[in-house]
Amino acid sequence: MTRAGSPGGRAETHCVHCHARFAVADLVNAIDGYSRQVRVFSSRTPCCGTGEELQIDGRTLTRGYTYAAGSLHFEGMIDLPIAGLVVHDEGAAMRLTFRGRTWTVPAG
């Protein structure tokens, strides 16, 4: 399938570790922190708990990883549509709103 996910829809992705498929929303639900230095959210996969690093920019969620090259950088690997996700920067925390749910994660 090459068709893009429908807006606010059931976009799926896969685990790079165990290859299980899961909803992109599952990665959002598992976000547990935010690094202000590299603007990266930390999460984990619902299948095997592998750590994930995510950037969220408007309607796109990017899966990737951080690496040190003098300073920390983020390398994006997989871009996924994530229409409807809103991120508010509240200083000490990031507040996320998605599909009627709101949750707050610590920002370090």
Ligand SMILES: [Zn+2]
């Ligand atoms: Zn997995």
